[in-house]
Amino acid sequence: MINVILVEDEEYLLREMALTTPWQDLGCTLLGEAQNGREGLELIEKIRPHLVITDIRMPGMDGLTMLREADRILGPDAPWAIILTGHSDFEYARQAMRLGVKDYLLKPIDDQKFHSLVSGIAEKVETGIQRQQTRKRQDMMKESRLSLFQEYGSPVKGDGKDEYIRLSVEYIRENFSRDISLLNTAEELGITQGYLSRLFKERTGYTFLEYLTFYRLRKALKLLQNRSLKVHEIAHQTGFADHGYFIQLFRRNMGITPGQYRNGGNQENHEH
Template sequence: MSYSVVFVEDEQIVQEEIASSIRWELLGLNLVGTASDGLEGEQLIKRLEPDIVITDIRLPAQDGLTMLSHCPVNHAIILTGHTDFNYMKQAIRLGVFDYLLKPVDDEELEETLASLVKKIQEEDHDYEQLRKNPNSGGELIPLPRNVNNHVIDATIAYIAESYAQPVGLQEAAAYLELSESHLSRLFKEVTGLNFLQYLNAWRVNKSVEQMKDPKKNIAEIAISCGFPTPGYFAKIFKRFTNKTPTQFRDEQGSV
């Protein structure tokens, strides 16, 4: 399987050098688009819904971290010439996989990309295992609850209350007054899923409930369940179910 990549970089020489020298195909990647500023990058990401975004921080029109915060991005790598700790903190909050200083060595970037591909493959394996599990309680995706860990049970309760809002690990950790790294590690350890996987699975289950109402269209359901765009909703839904929301709804309607 090949994963899609969008690369956002305003220095044309750097953009061309990396685009041509990285062995994308060998890494199981496909460079599907490049952009030269933050607004163009945002539009490209929203249109292509890539698996990975590689971006500089200081970009014309809009900086790279602001761009990432506006887009449905699960995996990102930052390339930058600046060792600003505030940038690094913000990148960590956005779930950035790694933060590489320019000038970036091709071998270093390839090693980072290979590690990220391995992480995505592990996540895909998690999704596959979820799809194999029998449904429970009428849910499309059976999710662990009441796990006898007060922190995780409180986190799950927070997800149940807040899933329709633009929340993530950062907001959950702040609500529970915990560090993001501690909550992230504990959540995965106890539930077998990372926080974002669980949150998205919860949202998918809620969307399935809403699909029973024929008056609601897919775009409306996506937004009401906390997905930033209908396209991102479709991508996540298919990752969990191997079907698009429309395919799933049509099949359920014919049963």
């Protein structure tokens, strides 16, 4: 859903549009109404809507001046706009197109054309929002410690020590969702915990716990793409028995919480 405000000095038309337009069906939420450009500008600054539908001729501050001021104040965050007018001269249209205006609607308004136009803009805005969220996720990955994690690749010509590491990494891949440790991995391989600890750091560049943690977090990133899974379920599936500890580790390595990552970097009140 995109957020919309209406700015129209003719009260009967403002009420009619606000009450009879099927906003939800068009992919919109109507968040505010104003009867002149100055009130409209205050609403734009306060609400930061995605779309403004405004009359072009209003007393005091007209629609174009309002949009020009919004563009000056908000810059790239200025809203898209549709203008309503009984005037169809070219100069108004030329000025309007520089201010994020996507189309004109001449009064009296044709409902079918109006609904089609609003729906089309809502779809384009939503697509843009989704692309921004995808870019944010990608940027977060590039900047995170987790992005530097490299899984161990066994050398073509390795020695016995490399075989121990290969088997250790294989053990992590097969058992990461369980409560495993350096100790039980070493016991599985038939070597001492101290020896495996030194060898693992020497050959992979990570401690055993660092490698296990990064491996689990990488798996968690993939699972977060499945919105049917709750964050606490993902924590459990990737071997983190403590949901809170999982969120803490994720934030430490990604800079945001799992819920915020899933939401494209936006703030959330709860982690589910």
